[in-house]
Amino acid sequence: MWRASSTLTCCPNENQTASQSGEPAMTQSNAVSATGGMAKAPSFAASLGDFFYQRRWSWGSVFIGLALWEFISRVIVGSKLFLAAPTQVVYALVDLSGSGEMGKHVWTSTLEFLLGYGVACVLGVALGFVMASSKAGKQALQPWVAGLYATPTVALAPLFILWFGIGILSKVVVVAVLVIFPVTINTETGLRATPTQLVETVRAFGASSRQIFFKVSLPSALPFIFAGFRLGIGRGLIGVVVAELFGARAGLGQLISQSAETFNMPNLFAGVTVLAAAGIAMTGGFAWLEEKLLPWRD
Amino acid sequence: MSDAPVKLSVANLSKRFGSLEVLQDITTQISSGEFISIVGPSGCGKTTFLRIIGGLEQASLGDAHLDGRRIEGPGADRGFVFQQDNLLPWRDILSNTEIGPEINGALSPEQRANTLRLLKLVGLEGFENYYPRQLSGGMRQRVNLARALAVDPALLLMDEPFSALDAQTREIMQTELSRIWEEGRKTVLFVTHQIDEAVYLSDRIFVFARRPGRINEIIDIDLPRPRPLSIKRTPRFVEYVDYIWKLIEEDVRVSVLQEHTG
Numbered sequence: 001m002w003r004a005s006s007t008l009t010c011c012p013n014e015n016q017t018a019s020q021s022g023e024p025a026m027t028q029s030n031a032v033s034a035t036g037g038m039a040k041a042p043s044f045a046a047s048l049g050d051f052f053y054q055r056r057w058s059w060g061s062v063f064i065g066l067a068l069w070e071f072i073s074r075v076i077v078g079s080k081l082f083l084a085a086p087t088q089v090v091y092a093l094v095d096l097s098g099s100g101e102m103g104k105h106v107w108t109s110t111l112e113f114l115l116g117y118g119v120a121c122v123l124g125v126a127l128g129f130v131m132a133s134s135k136a137g138k139q140a141l142q143p144w145v146a147g148l149y150a151t152p153t154v155a156l157a158p159l160f161i162l163w164f165g166i167g168i169l170s171k172v173v174v175v176a177v178l179v180i181f182p183v184t185i186n187t188e189t190g191l192r193a194t195p196t197q198l199v200e201t202v203r204a205f206g207a208s209s210r211q212i213f214f215k216v217s218l219p220s221a222l223p224f225i226f227a228g229f230r231l232g233i234g235r236g237l238i239g240v241v242v243a244e245l246f247g248a249r250a251g252l253g254q255l256i257s258q259s260a261e262t263f264n265m266p267n268l269f270a271g272v273t274v275l276a277a278a279g280i281a282m283t284g285g286f287a288w289l290e291e292k293l294l295p296w297r298d
Numbered sequence: 299m300s301d302a303p304v305k306l307s308v309a310n311l312s313k314r315f316g317s318l319e320v321l322q323d324i325t326t327q328i329s330s331g332e333f334i335s336i337v338g339p340s341g342c343g344k345t346t347f348l349r350i351i352g353g354l355e356q357a358s359l360g361d362a363h364l365d366g367r368r369i370e371g372p373g374a375d376r377g378f379v380f381q382q383d384n385l386l387p388w389r390d391i392l393s394n395t396e397i398g399p400e401i402n403g404a405l406s407p408e409q410r411a412n413t414l415r416l417l418k419l420v421g422l423e424g425f426e427n428y429y430p431r432q433l434s435g436g437m438r439q440r441v442n443l444a445r446a447l448a449v450d451p452a453l454l455l456m457d458e459p460f461s462a463l464d465a466q467t468r469e470i471m472q473t474e475l476s477r478i479w480e481e482g483r484k485t486v487l488f489v490t491h492q493i494d495e496a497v498y499l500s501d502r503i504f505v506f507a508r509r510p511g512r513i514n515e516i517i518d519i520d521l522p523r524p525r526p527l528s529i530k531r532t533p534r535f536v537e538y539v540d541y542i543w544k545l546i547e548e549d550v551r552v553s554v555l556q557e558h559t560g
Contacts, residue, residue: 197384204352204378205398205449206371215397219388296388296429 084265089273092266101255106274108250109240112168116175117236121229124180128187128225138188149181157243166247174243179232183225190224191217223297226290233282241275302329305485306351306453310360313346320346322510323360331483335496336504337542339549343511344489345457351487352378352455365452374402377446379456383438385430391417391441392426398449409448416444419478436467443475447482456488460495472498473527480524493546494530497521497538505545508553515545 052059066086073085080088096102130137131145157174164170194217202216244253252271259268306328313321320343328334336344349355351362353372362369364376372378377398385394393400395417399409417423420440430438439459446454460468472495479486479499490496496503500519507514519538521529529535 197380197382198386200354201378201380201384201386202397202401204354204372204376204380205401206373207401211401215401216386219386222388294388296431 080265081263082265084269088266089269092264092270093273096255096267096270102270102274104250105252105255105271108168108248108254109244109252112171112243112251113175113236113240115168116172116239117179117232119172120176120179120232120236121183123176124183124228124232125187125225127180127184128228129191131184131188132191141184145181145184148177149185153177154238154242157239158246161243161247166249171240171243171248171251175236175239178235178239182231182235183228186224186228186231187221190221193224194220223290223294226286226294230283230286230290233286234279237275237279237282302331304328305330305332306362306364306487308351308360308362311347311350311357311362312359313343313350313355314358319510321350321357322512324511324513325360326504326513326516328485328487330485333479333486333488333499333501334504335488335490335500335502336506337490337493337496337546338506338511338514339508339546339553340491341511341553342506342508342549344506347506347511348455348457348487348489351453352376354378374398374404374449375452377449377451377454379442379446379454379459381458381461383430383435383442385438385441385445387430390427390429391422391433394430394441395445395448398445402449404449412450413444413448416447417441419447419481420444421474435463436471439463439471440474443478447478447484452485454484454486456486458490459488461491468492468495469527475499476523476525493539493542494535497535497542498525498530503542505542507546508549517542 070085070087073083073088077083084092093102096105127141127145131141132138154174156177157170160173160177161170164173198216198220199212202212207215240251241253241256244251245257248254252275256268256271259265259271304327308324308326311321311324312319324347336347338344346355350357351364351369353369353376367375385391386397389397392413396405396409396413399405399413414423414426417426420443422437422440422444425433425437430441433441439462442459443456446456460471463471476499486499488496488499497519503517503519504513505515505517506512517538521534521538
C-alpha cells in the first residue's frame with residue numbers, strides 16, 4: 001500500500017516507462033525519498049505545530065530546567081554574585097545590547113573566528129590534498145598533523161598572545177591552529193576514500209589526472225571535507241573564547257572573564273548564552289548548507 | 299565472418315601477472331557491426347582481455363588495432379560498460395550520461411540532443427534530473443549503457459553488465475540491448491558468464507579456455523534477427539547452449555573445485 005502510493009508520488013509520468021520494461025519498478029531508496037517529499041507537503045502552521053509536538057519532551061525538559069534554575073538562584077542561592085537567574089540573564093542581554101557593548105564584543109569575536117576559520121579551511125584543504133596525493137607530503141606532514149591534533153593546543157593560547165599581542169591576530173592564530181587539523185585530516189581521508197571503480201570509469205573515457213581529481217576525487221571527498229568544517233566550528237569557538245580569556249581588549253571571552261572578575265553573573269551568563277546560540281546557529285546552518293550543496297546524499 | 303571491414307584486429311596478444319599467464323597468444327579479427335560475446339570459466343582472462351582492449355590495462359606481448367590505430371590507452375573511441383553501474387552519485391542522470399563527451403570537450407547543443415535521444419532509447423526519458431540512488435539497479439544499468447553510447451564509440455565493450463541484476467530484469471535487459479543494438483549496429487564485445495545470454499545476443503561467440511586464457515573455439519550463431527525472447531526455447535538455441543556448455547564444462551568444474559579448495 002505504502003510502496004504503491006509512494007511510487008506514484010515519486011515519478012508521476014515515468015512510472016509507465018519503468019513498468020513497460022517489466023522491471024521491479026521502484027527500489028527501497030525511491031520509496032524513502034518519496035516519503036521524505038511527502039513530509040514537506042503540509043502547511044507551515046501545521047508543520048510548526050508538528051515540530052513542537054514531535055519534540056514535546058525536549059521542550060518540556062528545557063522549560064522545566066529553566067524554571068528550576070530560576071527557582072534555585074532566586075530562592076535557594078538568593079545572590080546575583082554567585083548565580084544569575086534566567087530572567088536576570090535576559091535583562092543583562094537587553095542592557096548590554098542596548099548600550100552597544102554586546103555588539104562590540106560580538107563583532108570582535110566574530111571577526112576573529114571568521115578570519116581564523118577561513119584561513120584554516122583553505123590551508124587545511126590544501127594540506128589534506130598534499131597528504132593524499134604525494135607520498136613524500138604524507139610522510140613529511142603526518143607526524144606534525146597527528147601530534148598537533150592530539151595536543152590540546154588551546155593550552156598554547158597564552159604563548160600565542162605573548163607572540164602576537166593582545167589584539168585580534170593572536171586569537172585568529174589560535175582559532176586557525178585548532179580548526180586546521182580536523183579539516184586536513186578529513187580532506188585527506190575523503191580524497192583517499194574515493195572509490196577506485198569510479199576513477200576507473202572516467203579513466204576509461206580518457207580522463208586526465210586533473211579531470212579525475214575535479215570530476216571524481218574532489219566531489220567524492222566533499223562530504224568528508226564538510227564534516228571537517230563542521231567539527232572545526234566547535235573547536236574554533238572554543239579557540240576564540242579561551243584565547244580572549246587570556247587577554248583581550250574586547251570579545252565575548254573578554255566579557256566573560258571581566259564579568260567573572262567583577263562578580264557580574266548576569267553579564268557572564270549573557271556572554272555564555274550568546275556563545276551557545278552562535279554555536280547552535282552555526283552548526284544548524286551548516287547542516288542546512290550541506291543539504292543544499294550535497295543534495296545527492298541519502 | 300561477414301564481409302564488413304575489419305574493426306578490431308588482435309595479434310599475438312598475451313598478458314602475464316608475474317608468473318601467472320592470464321592470456322596466451324590471442325589472435326583474432328572482428329568485423330564492423332558484429333556482436334561478439336566472450337564466454338568461459340572464471341579465471342580464463344576474459345575480463346582482462348576486455349580491459350586491455352579498453353586500454354585500462356597493458357598487454358605484455360602483442361597488440362590490438364582499432365580501425366587501424368594501435369590501442370595505447372583508454373579513449374573515447376571505445377565505450378566501456380562496467381559490471382557495476384559506477385554512476386557518479388553526485389551527478390544527475392543527464393550529466394552522468396554526458397560525462398564522456400564532457401571529458402573530451404565535446405559538450406554542445408547537438409550532443410545534448412543526442413544524450414536525450416540515448417536516454418529515450420534506453421527507456422529513461424523523463425529521468426534526466428534524478429540522482430542515481432533514486433533509480434533501480436536495472437535503470438542504473440541502462441544509464442551505464444547510455445553513458446557508453448554517448449561518446450558514439452567505434453567499439454562497445456561490455457563487462458558482464460547484467461550480472462548484478464536479478465534473473466527477470468536480466469532477461470528484459472537482454473531484449474532491450476538486442477533492440478538497441480539493432481538500431482545502431484555498433485561493434486560490440488560482450489563478456490558474460492551466462493551462455494544463453496551470449497547465444498541470444500551474439501553473431502559469434504569466442505569460447506575461452508583457462509590457464510592460460512586463450513580462445514578455444516569460435517562459434518557462429520546462425521539465428522535470425524530480430525530475436526524474440528521465445529527463441530530461447532527453440533531446439534536450435536538449446537543446441538548452441540548445450541554445445542558451448544560441453545566445451546567449457548570441464549574447465550568450469552576445475553575452476554570451481556580450485557576456488558573451493560583455495
